[in-house]
Each structure stands twice: as structure tokens, then as C-alpha cells.
Amino acid sequence: MGPFVRMCRLGEFEIVKGVIVVEKGVIVAVAGETDADYKEILKKCNRRTTLGERQVLMPGLVDGHAHAAQHAYCGNGLELPLLEWLETYTFKEEAKFQDLDYANAVYERAVSRHLRNGTTTCSYFATIHLAATLALVDICARLGQRAHVGKVSMDRNSPDFYIEQDTDRAIADVKTFVNTVEKEPKKASSSSGKGTTTTTTTTTTGNLVTPSLIPRFAPSCSAKLMRGLGDFRRGELPVHTHLSENEAECDFVGSLFPEADCYVDVYKRAGLLHAKSYFAHCCYCDLQERTLVSKSDAGVITCPTSNFMVGRALCDVRQWLDHGVKVGIGTDVAGGYSTSMFNAIRHVVVASSLVAAQKNDPTKRISWKEALFLATAGSASCLHLKTGAFMKGNFFDALIVDLDAPDSAYDVYPTTQDDTLDWLFEKFIWNGDDRNILHVYVNGIRVAGAAKTKNPNKLGGLAVGAAILTTTVALFTLTILRRRA
Amino acid sequence: MGPFVRMCRLGEFEIVKGVIVVEKGVIVAVAGETDADYKEILKKCNRRTTLGERQVLMPGLVDGHAHAAQHAYCGNGLELPLLEWLETYTFKEEAKFQDLDYANAVYERAVSRHLRNGTTTCSYFATIHLAATLALVDICARLGQRAHVGKVSMDRNSPDFYIEQDTDRAIADVKTFVNTVEKEPKKASSSSGKGTTTTTTTTTTGNLVTPSLIPRFAPSCSAKLMRGLGDFRRGELPVHTHLSENEAECDFVGSLFPEADCYVDVYKRAGLLHAKSYFAHCCYCDLQERTLVSKSDAGVITCPTSNFMVGRALCDVRQWLDHGVKVGIGTDVAGGYSTSMFNAIRHVVVASSLVAAQKNDPTKRISWKEALFLATAGSASCLHLKTGAFMKGNFFDALIVDLDAPDSAYDVYPTTQDDTLDWLFEKFIWNGDDRNILHVYVNGIRVAGAAKTKNPNKLGGLAVGAAILTTTVALFTLTILRRRA
Numbered sequence: 008m009g010p011f012v013r014m015c016r017l018g019e020f021e022i023v024k025g026v027i028v029v030e031k032g033v034i035v036a037v038a039g040e041t042d043a044d045y046k047e048i049l050k051k052c053n054r055r056t057t058l059g060e061r062q063v064l065m066p067g068l069v070d071g072h073a074h075a076a077q078h079a080y081c082g083n084g085l086e087l088p089l090l091e092w093l094e095t096y097t098f099k100e101e102a103k104f105q106d107l108d109y110a111n112a113v114y115e116r117a118v119s120r121h122l123r124n125g126t127t128t129c130s131y132f133a134t135i136h137l138a139a140t141l142a143l144v145d146i147c148a149r150l151g152q153r154a155h156v157g158k159v160s161m162d163r164n165s166p167d168f169y170i171e172q173d174t175d176r177a178i179a180d181v182k183t184f185v186n187t188v189e190k191e192p193k194k195a196s197s198s199s200g201k202g203t204t205t206t207t208t209t210t211t212t213g214n215l216v217t218p219s220l221i222p223r224f225a226p227s228c229s230a231k232l233m234r235g236l237g238d239f240r241r242g243e244l245p246v247h248t249h250l251s252e253n254e255a256e257c258d259f260v261g262s263l264f265p266e267a268d269c270y271v272d273v274y275k276r277a278g279l280l281h282a283k284s285y286f287a288h289c290c291y292c293d294l295q296e297r298t299l300v301s302k303s304d305a306g307v308i309t310c311p312t313s314n315f316m317v318g319r320a321l322c323d324v325r326q327w328l329d330h331g332v333k334v335g336i337g338t339d340v341a342g343g344y345s346t347s348m349f350n351a352i353r354h355v356v357v358a359s360s361l362v363a364a365q366k367n368d369p370t371k372r373i374s375w376k377e378a379l380f381l382a383t384a385g386s387a388s389c390l391h392l393k394t395g396a397f398m399k400g401n402f403f404d405a406l407i408v409d410l411d412a413p414d415s416a417y418d419v420y421p422t423t424q425d426d427t428l429d430w431l432f433e434k435f436i437w438n439g440d441d442r443n444i445l446h447v448y449v450n451g452i453r454v455a456g457a458a459k460t461k462n463p464n465k466l467g468g469l470a471v472g473a474a475i476l477t478t479t480v481a482l483f484t485l486t487i488l489r490r491r492a
Numbered sequence: 493m494g495p496f497v498r499m500c501r502l503g504e505f506e507i508v509k510g511v512i513v514v515e516k517g518v519i520v521a522v523a524g525e526t527d528a529d530y531k532e533i534l535k536k537c538n539r540r541t542t543l544g545e546r547q548v549l550m551p552g553l554v555d556g557h558a559h560a561a562q563h564a565y566c567g568n569g570l571e572l573p574l575l576e577w578l579e580t581y582t583f584k585e586e587a588k589f590q591d592l593d594y595a596n597a598v599y600e601r602a603v604s605r606h607l608r609n610g611t612t613t614c615s616y617f618a619t620i621h622l623a624a625t626l627a628l629v630d631i632c633a634r635l636g637q638r639a640h641v642g643k644v645s646m647d648r649n650s651p652d653f654y655i656e657q658d659t660d661r662a663i664a665d666v667k668t669f670v671n672t673v674e675k676e677p678k679k680a681s682s683s684s685g686k687g688t689t690t691t692t693t694t695t696t697t698g699n700l701v702t703p704s705l706i707p708r709f710a711p712s713c714s715a716k717l718m719r720g721l722g723d724f725r726r727g728e729l730p731v732h733t734h735l736s737e738n739e740a741e742c743d744f745v746g747s748l749f750p751e752a753d754c755y756v757d758v759y760k761r762a763g764l765l766h767a768k769s770y771f772a773h774c775c776y777c778d779l780q781e782r783t784l785v786s787k788s789d790a791g792v793i794t795c796p797t798s799n800f801m802v803g804r805a806l807c808d809v810r811q812w813l814d815h816g817v818k819v820g821i822g823t824d825v826a827g828g829y830s831t832s833m834f835n836a837i838r839h840v841v842v843a844s845s846l847v848a849a850q851k852n853d854p855t856k857r858i859s860w861k862e863a864l865f866l867a868t869a870g871s872a873s874c875l876h877l878k879t880g881a882f883m884k885g886n887f888f889d890a891l892i893v894d895l896d897a898p899d900s901a902y903d904v905y906p907t908t909q910d911d912t913l914d915w916l917f918e919k920f921i922w923n924g925d926d927r928n929i930l931h932v933y934v935n936g937i938r939v940a941g942a943a944k945t946k947n948p949n950k951l952g953g954l955a956v957g958a959a960i961l962t963t964t965v966a967l968f969t970l971t972i973l974r975r976r977a
Contacts (some may be wrong), residue, residue: 035646040631048718077904079903079905080791080921081902081919081922081923082918082919082920082921082923083903083915083918083919083922084918085860085922086857086859086860087843088854112905113905116903116905117903120902120903125971282830290678315845315846316841316842316845317843319845319846319848319849320849321846343925344838344922344923345922347901353829356570356801357800357801358799359808360804361800361804362844364805365850372571374571375570401603416603416832416925416926417566417567417605418563418564418566418601418602420597420598420601432569433567433568433569434566434567434568435567437566437567437568437570437830438566438829438830440569440925441901464771478923490517
């Protein structure tokens with residue numbers, strides 16, 4: 008029994024009282040109290056956990072685009088537009104990841120911070136460094152975050168201190184990276200962060216970390232490099248890159264690849280445009296470009312915060328959706344200043360409102376409920392991962408949110424309405440933060456959260472007993488706990 | 493000795509090591525370590541307080557436009573544009589303030605929340621209700637927040653349940669409100685919020701709360717009502733209202749007042765445009781309108797968050813500044829979803845970046861340092877209050893910010909640079925929150941803050957002793973403490 012957030016299609020949003028049954032980290036049944044099979048399903052649950060009053064279970068957030076290696080200057084140096092920003096800050100910072108100790112220190116904090124903000128899956132850019140990128144994979148696995156991780160490929164238009172001079176070697180390094188990650192699959196692990204002993208489990212939920220191919224963006228990649236990546240197990244591996252973020256960038260791409268019909272055609276010609284590709288930003292794509300993306304079944308990751316800052320553009324998300332394209336949301340740290348997907352969700356609404364005003368078309372507006380869907384199931388579909396919604400067969404990646412946390416950043420007023428949870432949940436979306444996120448689960452295992460519990464891997468360790476006595480509105484069942492106990 | 497934030501002019505920003513001397517809540521001397529009079533001033537300080545490492549003193553924030561009566565639905569119901577939003581949510585909510593108990597409950601939380609977010613001065617809209625508005629004045633005084641408070645005046649185009657039917661009575665109520673507030677001046681008081689005994693002090697810093705005149709906005713006021721307000725002690729009292737927030741609103745004003753040359757001319761004709769007037773929003777003002785505002789020396793309060801949501805517009809702040817107009821910043825709760833001025837500061841940068849992109853003019857961009865100035869000294873100049881900057885003669889309204897608070901929403905990395913504090917302060921501006929605000933001072937008295945101190949009115953009760961032993965980088969002196977002790 009709920010309350011949990013049910014959003015299985017764009018536009019659907021419901022806080023349902025019901026039950027979610029989990030086995031070995033995977034959802035095996037979901038039912039609302041009013042569903043016909045509810046009582047049947049409930050019988051199967053031999054170990055239950057009940058949420059406290061004003062607590063809600065929601066799908067974990069899926070950040071479709073973030074730079075783990077830019078975490079250290081999150082919120083710094085945002086006064087410059089994209090290309091100048093890269094030259095002045097980004098390349099210098101990313102070059103430091105040659106030093107494995109530095110890489111480990113930053114990546115540990117980055118992954119911890121994203122998790123703490125409720126991001127159960129994150130698609131990370133690393134840097135050009137093979138060893139450091141493998142370290143990021145290890146850290147995601149150890150801290151228990153589902154992730155796409157890619158070694159960045161870039162062999163031109165970059166400073167001497169941060170470039171891959173040898174294109175063949177660059178391609179070989181990517182193959183080594185992918186093979187290494189696949190050979191040593193990273194299983195779900197249980198950890199609540201530093202200081203906690205890590206226990207690797209033997210769930211059958213597959214790899215936590217999927218390797219991706221990352222040509223940084225067309226301006227910093229030769230055609231040969233992109234072709235090398237595109238030819239490597241074409242269509243099998245996720246391709247994660249940038250597209251059409253900033254006007255100067257688009258002009259630069261036009262001058263570098265005069266033979267291409269448009270920006271995305273550069274990737275298409277290299278074999279990098281297919282159903283497992285997803286592109287961050289996509290602010291200036293015209294009809295031809297949108298059609299190419301749509302036909303290939305690639306995804307779009309909108310990153311409004313960094314678009315406001317370094318991109319200085321707006322993405323017309325509705326236009327992409329109307330074109331039948333999968334859309335997810337990214338924080339784009341550190342072009343975006345915040346690791347919080349809630350911040351990104353708010354800014355998707357803001358950006359779309361401004362698009363609506365500019366185009367004098369109110370249908371352009373994306374509601375917060377739609378944005379929440381894009382930030383969970385939307386991103387998950389771009390990443391081809393079974394997460395982001397409470398559906399049978401999906402991983403149990405979830406957040407227990409206390410809508411009335413004592414140290415919350417917003418005030419809660421008594422209401423007498425039945426829609427109290429909806430009302431509070433909306434308040435939480437606009438003003439809540441990590442203080443409201445009591446527990447973060449990936450694969451049914453608690454990996455982070457604000458709740459102070461001595462037994463971090465046991466669900467609802469805080470006040471569940473009391474909650475069972477005082478309320479029956481909220482209940483869901485994790486049979487994995489029984490099996491692990 | 494510093495570090496404190498020195499911003500006395502737009503464009504100036506410096507974290508200075510120095511000393512600030514405070515007597516009876518007023519700054520009597522300010523000097524940086526390298527200033528000629530530094531040692532002389534330091535001698536005068538017979539009681540000093542030292543900041544901890546990575547702590548900075550900054551001016552308290554001045555929220556130029558917030559609706560205290562909309563606090564309860566902060567973060568709710570933002571899917572509608574302005575005029576529909578008013579009809580659907582706002583008027584119904586504000587009507588509840590007829591009930592004094594309800595008003596007290598909401599206002600107490602609203603003022604506490606604004607204070608906790610570092611807003612030492614707030615310019616509040618209340619409602620049409622005299623008694624409830626007087627209650628808001630009392631609460632500001634009791635909780636120790638400097639404020640402008642106004643009873644809202646509105647006598648047309650409003651629902652039957654929330655309108656002033658009798659215009660003469662409406663004007664009389666405003667006069668009663670102003671006279672009552674002025675007759676019983678609210679002095680600085682010491683309190684850390686609910687549960688704490690209030691001690692009214694006898695400082696000579698004048699009233700904490702200034703009454704303002706608030707014609708809601710031209711569409712909901714008859715010409716007679718506005719004229720009545722304009723004729724009441726013309727030019728002496730602050731006039732606080734809305735101007736040009738939304739296109740539909742501007743069209744409506746045009747149809748209601750065909751005799752006026754433009755929207756602001758409606759206020760001018762009523763005697764409501766003068767040096768003590770300040771207008772929230774000002775998104776669609778043309779050259780004629782900007783010239784009228786500029787000539788009158790009135791102020792503009794930009795409210796980007798609510799402009800993103802219900803206004804669906806962008807304010808060209810640079811255009812106002814270039815026109816020589818005073819500009820401040822407001823949260824515009826609850827059209828804006830956040831009570832935090834840090835959120836508003838970020839959104840001023842965002843909005844200006846989008847204006848810069850739209851107009852293809854990078855000079856339109858407002859930097860975060862400029863936005864911080866507007867959020868402190870800028871708003872203060874619109875409100876004609878001696879606050880918002882550490883200058884001799886100003887009230888000591890200030891925040892002690894821990895840039896590296898243990899529960900901070902961002903990560904701090906070791907740096908070896910001299911500019912560590914600047915770097916961290918920037919990070920704090922973009923990602924910090926109330927957890928970083930250890931102490932909030934108004935008139936030299938601690939009134940709020942995240943630090944758990946048993947002696948909330950004593951400056952720096954947390955770890956000051958230790959800090960003195962371990963660092964000398966940070967020091968400022970509050971002689972008021974000696975006098976109050």
C-alpha cells in the first residue's frame with residue numbers, strides 16, 4: 008500500500024496508496040489499493056515496510072547528463088559563454104584527472120552528492136584519462152549508484168595539456184575501457200558512503216555501471232576519431248554527447264564539417280546516431296535535424312540550468328516531444344551549477360514557460376509533473392535502463408521522501424483536504440531538497456539518504472514501527488530484505 | 493579584521509579583512525586591514541568577535557517585494573498565468589486573513605522563514621484586512637525583522653469575497669493603519685523565533701517597521717482609491733505596488749485607463765509616483781515609461797522567479813540601470829516559489845542572460861556580484877533604508893555565513909589559492925542555503941540562524957573562542973554587546 012508516485016506515461020501523475028513487491032532488487036508486482044489484484048498481491052508479501060505519515064515513495068531520479076570531473080567547480084566560473092568557459096575553466100580542471108588520487112577524491116564526492124540529492128542513476132562524462140574513468144566506475148559501484156560512465160574522446164581544437172594527440176590510441180583506450188568494465192561487471196553493492204563497510208551482493212540485476220561512448224562534441228573530435236567510435240560495436244553501446252548547445256558552437260561545427268547537412272549529421276556520418284544515442288542540449292535543431300534524431304530513435308537530454316548559464320539558449324522540449332522523440336533531463340554539472348535534479352526539474356518548467364512566452368504558444372509549457380516524468384522515466388528511456396517508474400520488471404530504484412521533514416526548507420500548513428499529499432508533494436518539488444530525502448534505494452538497497460539510521464540497508468529503519476501502529480495509508484513491501492536478512 | 497563583503501557601489505565586490513564597529517545597532521566605523529585608520533579604529537573596540545575559518549560576514553538581504561499572506565501556498569498552483577492565478581488561488585487565500593488567528597499563524601511562519609533565509613529586511617504586501625496587517629507589523633517587530641508593511645487597497649475587479657466595497661472606508665483604513673504603526677513604533681527586539689521570550693530593547697535605531705501604501709495594482713483599484721492614497725501625506729510614505737508584470741495585465745490597464753499615457757502614468761496621475769515609490773516587475777516598460785520612472789527617482793524591484801512562473805516575462809534590468817533607475821530584487825512569494833533571496837539572485841542572473849541572448853547584447857547580463865548588490869544595497873535604496881551595505885551610519889543588518897558548513901548542500905575542495913574565500917563565496921551564492929547562514933543580525937541583534945547556540949543574542953556563540961585561538965583572519969567588533977551585556 009502506498010502512497011507512491013505512479014507516473015508510467017507522460018502526463019500521468021498520481022499518488023497512489025498501494026503495494027510494490029520487490030524481489031532481488033526488481034519490482035515483481037505493483038498494485039493500487041483499488042486494483043483487482045491488490046489483495047492477492049498483498050498476500051505474497053511476507054515482509055512489509057510502512058511509510059510514516061506524509062512520507063511518499065517516488066522513483067529515483069535519472070540524471071541524463073552530468074560531468075563528474077567538473078564537480079569541484081560546481082557553482083564557480085559561470086560568467087562565460089560555452090566555448091570561452093571550456094577554455095578558461097573546464098579543460099584545465101579536467102586535465103587534473105591525470106592524477107588518480109585527485110580523480111578518486113573528486114569522483115567520490117561527486118557520486119555521493121548526486122546520490123544524496125536522489126539521483127539513483129547518473130550518466131557521467133569522465134575525462135580523457137582511462138585509469139581515472141575506471142576509478143569512477145568503481146566508485147559508482149561501491150557507492151551503489153546506477154550509472155552510464157564514458158571515457159571522453161577528444162583529439163582536436165583542445166589545449167596541448169588536455170587532448171588526445173594520437174587518434175588510434177584514443178580509440179584503443181575506449182575499447183580497453185569498455186572491455187574492462189564489461190569483463191568486471193559491477194554488481195549492486197550496499198554502502199551508505201564513506202566510513203561504511205561495503206558488501207558486494209550477488210543480485211541478478213546485472214551491471215550497475217554501463218560503459219558509454221563519449222565523443223566530447225563535434226568541435227573537439229576529428230572525423231576519424233568519431234568514425235572509430237561509431238564503428239566499435241555499432242549500435243550496441245550507448246553514445247552520449249553534446250548537440251547544439253550554443254550558437255557559436257553550432258557555427259563552429261558548420262565551419263568544421265562543411266560536408267554535413269547539419270550538426271547531428273556529423274554524428275550520423277560517423278555511425279554515432281542510433282537508438283542508443285542521446286544528446287545533451289539540442290537547443291537549435293531545425294526540422295531536418297529533429298527528423299534525423301526522431302527517425303534514429305535517439306534521445307534528447309535537456310539541461311536547462313547550464314543552458315541558462317553557459318549555453319545561453321532555451322530548448323523547446325515540447326517540440327521534441329511532439330516530434331515523438333524521447334526526452335530526459337540532465338543537471339549538466341558544472342555548466343549547470345547544481346547537482347540536484349529537483350533544480351533541473353524546476354528549470355525545465357522555467358525554460359519552457361519562456362519558450363511559451365517567446366512563441367506565444369502556451370502549449371509549449373512543460374508542467375512540473377511532466378518534468379518529473381522526464382527526470383525519471385524520460386531519462387531512463389534515453390539510457391535504455393529499466394528504472395524511473397514503478398513498473399513490473401523495473402529495478403527498484405526509489406526515494407522515500409518526507410514531505411514534512413523537521414528541518415525542511417519550506418513550511419507545511421495543516422490542510423483538511425484529501426489532496427494533502429499532492430499539495431505537499433508539489434511544495435516539495437518546488438522548494439524541497441536533500442533534507443527531505445530520507446532514503447535512497449538502488450536495486451532495493453539503501454545507498455544514501457538524510458535519515459539517521461543505524462542500519463542503513465534496512466528499509467525504513469527510522470520510525471517504521473511507530474508508523475505501522477499509527478497509520479496504514481503507507482505500505483510497500485521489499486521481500487529482498489527477507490532474503491538478505 | 494575581516495573577512496566581510498564590501499559592496500558599496502554596483503560592480504564593487506571585495507571580501508576584505510577588516511573591522512566593523514557597531515554601537516547601538518548602527519555601524520560607526522568600517523576599515524579594511526590596509527586602510528590608514530584601521531589601527532586607530534581597532535583600538536576603540538573593547539569587545540571583539542572573531543569569525544571562524546571560512547566564515548564571512550555579509551550584509552543582510554533586502555527582499556523588495558513579497559506577499560506575506562501568500563506564504564501558505566508557496567510552491568503551489570504555479571501552472572496559471574497572472575490574472576487566472578489571482579482568481580484561482582490568490583484572492584481565495586488572502587480572503588482567509590479576515591480570521592486573525594489564521595493570519596497570525598501564517599505571518600509568524602512567513603517572517604520566520606524569510607529571516608532564516610537571511611532576509612533582514614522585507615517589504616511585505618499583507619491583505620485588505622486592517623487587524624491582520626497590524627498583526628504582521630507586530631510579528632515583524634517581535635521576531636526582529638526590519639520591514640515595510642502595507643495594508644492592501646483594492647476596490648474593483650476583484651471577487652465579492654475579497655474586495656473593499658466602500659472606497660472611502662478603504663482609504664480611511666489605510667490612514668488608521670499608518671497612524672497606528674507610527675504611534676506605536678516597533679523597536680528592535682531580540683528573539684530567535686517561537687518559544688523564545690521577547691525582550692523589547694530601547695535602542696535608538698528607530699522603527700523596525702515602516703508602513704507603506706499599497707494600491708494592489710492598477711486593475712484592482714479605482715482612480716478614486718488611488719487618488720485617496722496619493723493625497724495622503726504625498727511623497728512622505730513609501731508606495732509599494734506592481735507595474736507591468738504580464739502582457740494581459742498591461743492590456744487590461746490600457747483598457748481601464750484610456751486617459752493615461754502609459755501604465756505608470758496611471759500611478760502618476762494619482763500622485764503615487766515619487767522618490768519613495770517602488771514598483772515590482774516592470775517587464776514591459778517602454779522608453780516613455782522608463783523616463784517617467786527615472787525622473788521621479790522611483791525604484792524598480794525585479795522579481796525573476798515569479799516572472800518565470802506567473803508573469804511569463806523577462807525584465808531587462810540593465811536597461812533600468814542604464815537609465816539611472818534604482819533597482820532592487822524581490823522574491824515575490826508566492827508568485828515566486830521560494831522565500832530565498834539567493835534563489836532570486838540566481839534567477840536575476842538567469843533572466844538577464846536570456847535577455848542578453850534575445851537581444852544579442854552580452855552587456856545585458858547581470859553578474860552574480862551585481863545581483864548580490866541589487867539584493868542588498870539596491871533594494872535598500874528603493875526602500876530608503878540605511879541597510880544593505882557595511883557603511884558608517886547604516887544599521888548593522890548582517891549574516892555570518894559558514895562557507896563550509898558540515899551539512900552544506902555543496903562540496904568544498906581544498907584550494908591553495910589566496911582567493912579561497914572568493915571562490916567558496918561564489919559556490920555558496922549558487923548552491924548555498926539556510927544551512928550556511930549561522931547568524932542573522934538585525935540592528936546588531938541576533939534574530940535567526942542555523943547555528944545552535946544557547947545564547948542566541950550573543951554574537952558568535954558557537955565556536956568563537958576556538959576561532960580566536962586558531963585564526964586571526966576574521967574579526968569584527970560589536971560594541972553593542974558590551975552595552976547590552
